[in-house]
Amino acid sequence: MAIAAAGLALLVASLARETAAKDPPVAASPPDLGFYVRTVARWTDEHCAACHREAGAGGLRLLPPAADRDGERERRRLELESLRRFVDPESPWTSRLLRKVLGEDRGGLPHAGGAFLRPEDDAYDDLLDFACGATTTNLPPEPDPGKDRRAALGEEVALDASASFDRDDDPMRFRWQLAVRPPGSRAALTALDEKATSLRPDVSGTYVVRLRVFDGKVWSAWRPVVLEVLERTGPEAPDPVATSGLEALDPAALRRVRSVYGDVLGRPPTPPEALLHASKPAVEVAGILLATLEAGRALVEDAALRLGLVGDFDPVSEAALALPYRLAGGEATPADVEAALARDPAFLRAHPEGPALGRAVAALLGRAPTEDDVAPGRGTAAALEAALAGEPFRVAALRRLAGRYLGPADAEAVPVARATESVAVLARAFVASPAWAGAGEARREADDLAFVRALYADLLGRRPTTAEVVAVTRAIVAVPGSRAGRAAVVAVLLDSGEVMLPLVVDLRDPDAWVADRFRRTLGRAPTEHEARVYRTALLDPAGGPHLVVRGLLTSPEYASR
Amino acid sequence: MTPSRPLPTAVARALGALWALVALAAVPAAVRVGEGGPAPARAPRVVLVVLGGGVRAADVLGRADLTPTVRGIAQAGFGADGWAVGGADPVDATEAVLTGRDVAVETPGRVRPRWPTLMEAVRRGLSLAPTDVWYASFADGEALELAASDHPDHGARFAPSLAVGDGPFGEPLRPLFALYGRPNPTAPRAWELLAGLRGASSVEAARRLGVPVDGKGAAEALRVERALLEEVDRRSRDLAGPAALDVRALRGAVSVLRLFRPRLVVVRLGQADVASKDLYAYWDVLKRVDAELARLRAAVAEDPELRATTNLVVVGDLGRDAQQNAAGGYGRSDGSPDQTRTFCVGVGPGLRKGASPRGKRAARDVAPTLAALLGASMPTAEGAVLDELLAPR
Incomplete structure (x- = not known):
């Protein structure tokens, strides 16, 4: 989700505050009027003014040309003020200004005026420079702390900022920061102001290091790099031909590890992940994944979708964007997560004050809206704040988290007093409980989101992006009340060219391939009858591997809990 | 957790084969999708096509070379010209057809009807779900306002579902296609195999999910899935040439019929309006629309449920001048009978074959008559129910 991507630049944990206290005050530069007038204004006049001039569609207001020079300068100043609300200097790459002009398939936001640019266009670079605080005499530097990676406990990890650059070739200064470390860790960066630094992880978990660079005039925004120090592998794209090795697993263990992954990550494990974790106790696997x-x-993605905070309503506040990091650090309670999203400015845009907000508040409290909730004068920001501060909301958030892991009755039975415990502690407790094993026995069909995530994990070996989640879930409901939408999505993905499936001639043992596909997608071996019918379809000229996989992925059993 | 134990193979095979057979057969009155419950057995359906934009009755009923399908409908059911139009331009005249009231002089710029449309009356009167009543239009935007009135007792609450532009599923599917393109068509044999795969797994899946095996529901799901993907294959969005927008509207109606089997579909066409400037283009429009009407009739005929219940009615909105204008086309302002009278044809189990209206007839009679056919009423209509057109119940 974009939440997480943008949040990379915005987390301010207690550790970060400690570090910042020793630093001189640094901040990314706001958009510059001179750069706007010289480089950006001509483009916005041409592409944005038709809708945003005077009428101010979507909150952006551009103005008509003024009669004199002073008027023109004032006009551009006012336009810049309006544009500032669409620019985030601390995370310029995710500024709404930039995402509004991109197509949704390129990470953009819905825009009534359509998509104007692609990331490779020069004009996009100009807008990005503008969002980064470029001036007429200086382009801001670009930090590059390297790629996210996995690391081993106790082994030093080298971090190098050599790939950072400044387009004006100004000499650069570097500022590193360890923004997140797991609970109990005392690890520290060996240098904070050098081009290279290192870190020796002392506790298993997730570490986030951030880099900011200075070209003598402006500081860049923070760029993070994530170090995962966990006993993990994958996810990775499945091998189209080779068997997965899942046949070696005990069926109960396979089912157990699929349940843990489904509950914690919202997706099934890829075969390498299942093989690595199937032998471990469920609670231990849950502990690894929760970190x-x-x-x-x-x-956060689940909660954001449930609250309607997607697309144009992506959360933008620091508190919301930092949530994935707080959760990885084991900090946040269920209510903390939902409250941060509900206090995000996007929430009030998605649910304007009045009946819409009244209904949203009722949903946060875990009940159906009453006439009182939607009565005039009731759905207010103050009512939302009061609800978020109350015990009923904390309990409702606890129940919603419990519902991810347990059946409805068991989720209701979780003691109210546990509402103050962190998500990580609660989730481990749920997985350790006998009720969790019971919920695993009583299987239920996957909801749309679980279905989408399972598809991407099984076919592409990765999580879907926000744009993909939004596009696919919209397609799923094309025919209300029917599974036809899901079937259409499966057909589209299988024919997209991104899914690797073998040719029949490459299969040395069709029976084994069919059985392996059952284990990969349904987590079980086929019955004798299923094996025979699927083999027939596999070898039929009108069938083949695509049709076999299509049959499996459109089964009501697919992605079920 | 204990591993699942499969059913005995022979039982599973027998149940799976039964499921596959059911899935491949057409299932009448099967479980409906959408918000509504199961439709009553043999409930009548209506497809009303407003062949709009101004069409002379003589060009439709008198020209076998232009509109053989329309003439075929008239011969198989009923057909008559001389229906008084209810408005002076295509929008007002269509509004008259849909509301059952003549529109004398409308407020300039106003499109939304003041009085309930046939679609609202039927949805309200029969308590139908949104997916039971559809409006397919050649134009979107303001033109869709004709679908529902701002009458205080009707309006948006009883508005029909809309099928415009890319068809009924274009909007939800477009972002997906933008990311991945469209899927390849599924061959008929592949559908058979897919039904077999689903059948083979149905017993085990039902056992693991703790639900009963639902052969009928699964067959309906497969029918809807197939109709949806075939709609995708048709690529209505890419249609071009004469009357492309009219054709899209008719294709949208076909998709809606196949998927939802609704009680009422109203299709508004309008590209015959080109007649004012270009007579030959007008004829091309009539030819292509007629061909699409044939496709629509075929879609109805190939589905046993639709064939037994669907009544197809085609009506003009208004006519054309008696004489050609200076551009060589036909305007619509001379007040002649050619311009102020239109046609209506219909065929279906609820319509009397060979019937003809007694006495004067007007476009405003269409809506109340079709409402009566469906079992609803339109008390707000000024037109009359033409019982003589309806088959005895």
Whole structure:
């Protein structure tokens, strides 16, 4: 989700505050009027003014040309003020200004005026420079702390900022910061102001290091790099031909590890992940997964979708964007997560004051809206704040988290007093409980989001992006009340060219391939009858591997809990 | 957790084969998708096509070379010209057809009807779900305002579902296609195999999910899935040439019929309006629309449920001048009978074959008559129910 991507630049944990206290005050530069007038204004006049001039569609207001020079200068100043609300200097790459002009398939936001640019266009670079605080005499530097990676406990990890650059070739200064470390860790960066630094992880978990660079005039925004120190592998794209090795696993163990992954990460494990973790106790696997950023992102993504904070309503506040990191650090309670999202400015845009907000508040409290909730004068920001501060909301958030892991009755039975415990502690407790094993026995069909995530994990070996989640979930409901939308999505993905499936001639043992596909997608071996029918379809000229996989992925059993 | 134990192979095979057979057969009155419950057995359906934009009755009923399908409908059911139009331009005249009231002089710029449309009356009167009543239009934007009135007792609450532009599923599917393109068409044999795969797994899946095996529901799901993907294959969005927008509207109606089997579909066409400037283009429009009407009739005929219940009615909105204008086309302002009278044809189990209206007839009679056919009423209509057109119940 974009939440997590943008949050990379915005987390201010207690550790960060400690570090910042020793630093001179640094901040990314706001957009510059001169650069706007010289480089950006001509483009906005041409592409944005038709809708945003005078009428101010979507909150952006551009103005008509003025009669004289002073008027023109004032006009551009006012336009810049309006544009500032669409620019985030601390995370310029995710500024709404930039995302509004991109197509949704390129990470953009819905925009009534359409998509104007691609990331490779020169004009996009100009807008990015503008968001980064470029001036007419200086382009801001670009930090590059390297790629996210996995690391081993106790082994030093080298971090190098050599790939950072400044387009004006100004000499650069560097500022590193260890923004997140796991609970109990005392690890520290060996240098804070050098081009290279290192870190020796002392506790398993997720570490986030950030880099900011200075070209003598402006500081860049923070760029993070994530170090995962966990016993993990994958996810990775499945091998189209080779068997997965899942046949070696005990069926109960396979089912157990699929349940843990489904509950914590919202997706099934890829075969390498299942093989690595199937022999471990469920609670241990849950502990490993809960320490990942992916788990935090999955939980926040679920909550954001449930609250309608997607697309144009992506959360923008620091508190919301930092949530995945707080969760990976084991900090946040269920209510903390939902409250941060509900206090985000996007929430009030998605649910304007009045009946819409009244209904949203009722949903946060875990109940159906009453006439009182939607009565005139009731759905207010003050009512939202009062609800978020109350015990009923904390309990409702606890129940919603419990519902990810347990059946409805068991989720209701979780003691109210546990509402103050962190998500990580609660989730481990849920997985350790007998009720969790019971919920695993009583299987239920996957909801749309679980279905989408399972598809991407099984077919592409990765999580879907926000744009993909939004596009696919919209397609799923194309025919209300029917599974036809899901079937259409499966057909589209299988024919997209991104899914690797073998040719029949490459299969040495069709029976084994069919059985392996059952284990990969349904977590079980086929019955004798299923094996025979699927083999027939596999070898039929009108069938083949695509049709076999299509049959499996459109089964009501697919992605079920 | 204990591993699942499969059913005995023979039982599973027998149940799976039964499921596959059911899935491949057409299932009448099967479980409906959408918000509504199961439709009553043999509930009548209506497809009303407003062949709009101004069409002379003589060009439709008198020209076998232009509109053989429309003439075929008239011969198989009923057909008559001489229906008084209810408005002076295509929008007002269409509004008259849909509301059952003549529109004398409308407020300039106003499109939304003041009085309930046939679609609202039927949805309200029969308590139908949104997916049971559809409006397919050649134009979107303001033109869609004709679908529902701002009458205080009707309006948005009883508005029909809309099928415009890319068809009924274009909007939800477009972002997906933008990311991945469209899927390849599924061959008929592949559908058979897919039904077999689903059948083979149905018993085990039902056992693991703790639900009963639902062969009928699964067959309906497969029918809807197939119709949806075939709609995708048709690529209505890419249609071009004469009357492309009219054709899209008719294709959208076909998709809606196949997927939802709704009680009422209203299709508004409008590209015959080109007649004012270009007579030959007008004829091309009539030819292509007629061909699409044939496709629509075929879609109805190939589905046993639709064939037994669907009534197809085609009506003009208004006519054309008696004489060609200076541009060589036909305007619509001379007040002649050619311009102020239109046609209506219909065929279906609820319509009397060979019937003809007694006495005067007007476009405003269409809506109340079709409402009566469906079992609803339109008390706000000024037109009359033409019982003589309806088959005895």
